[in-house]
Amino acid sequence: DRSVKIAPSILSADFANFGAEIRAIEAQGADWVHVDVMDGHFVPNLTFGPPAVKAFRPHVKTFMDVHLMIAPVDTYIEAYAEAGADLISAHVEAGPHIHRTLQAIRAQGVKAGVVLNPGTPAEAIAEVLDLVDLVLVMTVNPGFGGQKFIRSGVEKTRKIRQMIGDRDVHIQIDGGVTPETAPLVVAAGADVLVAGSAVFKGGSVDKPEIYGANIRAI
Ligand code: DX5
Numbered sequence: 001d002r003s004v005k006i007a008p009s010i011l012s013a014d015f016a017n018f019g020a021e022i023r024a025i026e027a028q029g030a031d032w033v034h035v036d037v038m039d040g041h042f043v044p045n046l047t048f049g050p051p052a053v054k055a056f057r058p059h060v061k062t063f064m065d066v067h068l069m070i071a072p073v074d075t076y077i078e079a080y081a082e083a084g085a086d087l088i089s090a091h092v093e094a095g096p097h098i099h100r101t102l103q104a105i106r107a108q109g110v111k112a113g114v115v116l117n118p119g120t121p122a123e124a125i126a127e128v129l130d131l132v133d134l135v136l137v138m139t140v141n142p143g144f145g146g147q148k149f150i151r152s153g154v155e156k157t158r159k160i161r162q163m164i165g166d167r168d169v170h171i172q173i174d175g176g177v178t179p180e181t182a183p184l185v186v187a188a189g190a191d192v193l194v195a196g197s198a199v200f201k202g203g204s205v206d207k208p209e210i211y212g213a214n215i216r217a218i
Pocket residue numbers: 009011012034036067140141142143144145146147174175176177194195196197198
């Protein structure tokens with residue numbers, strides 16, 4: 001279903017070759033580029049600081065979606081906006097004031113996303129739906145690529161699509177998205193799918209057509 005956007009997560013790319021990896025996935029049909037920022041505290045893994053994201057920026061011709069898995073988060077919003085994020089998403093679980101966090105993201109002039117971990121109910125975002133461009137439903141516990149899809153995210157997605165009503169808000173799914181799980185979340189109302197291992201599996205910058213085939217298979 002091509003009205004559904006695919007956002008490959010560069011967490012599964014070759015870490016010695018980000019520029020070429022980003023150009024390859026875009027040439028092969030990626031709609032967005034998903035950047036997973038981890039702080040070794042909110043999640044048990046460490047990835048990209050603002051200078052790394054700034055270095056990715058000139059290679060991204062589509063849309064750079066920056067998923068912040070950091071706590072506290074407010075301190076870093078400006079730096080990631082200045083690094084060139086088109087959209088910044090923050091977890092409801094990352095701090096006590098998600099409403100303030102989302103206002104701070106919007107104040108930077110970038111799009112705002114709110115993220116729910118698998119253990120957090122849909123109701124946790126009921127009061128911030130007017131502040132967001134995107135709701136990200138995690139279908140794995142954040143921290144690593146290549147984990148198994150958690151099914152309760154499908155019903156949660158259906159619920160959130162109803163809560164969104166006629167607002168212009170994307171539902172993004174992140175974690176364990178494959179050709180098998182993607183149709184479940186799309187039927188429930190998701191329209192942006194993050195995929196790491198399912199896109200990069202078997203391919204490389206020298207075999208980019210595999211990325212293309214993987215993207216089309218989702
Ligand atoms: C998990 C990250 C995801 C992850 C997805 O913390 O937010 O974006 O890289 O990887 P796959 O698609 O392999 O589950």
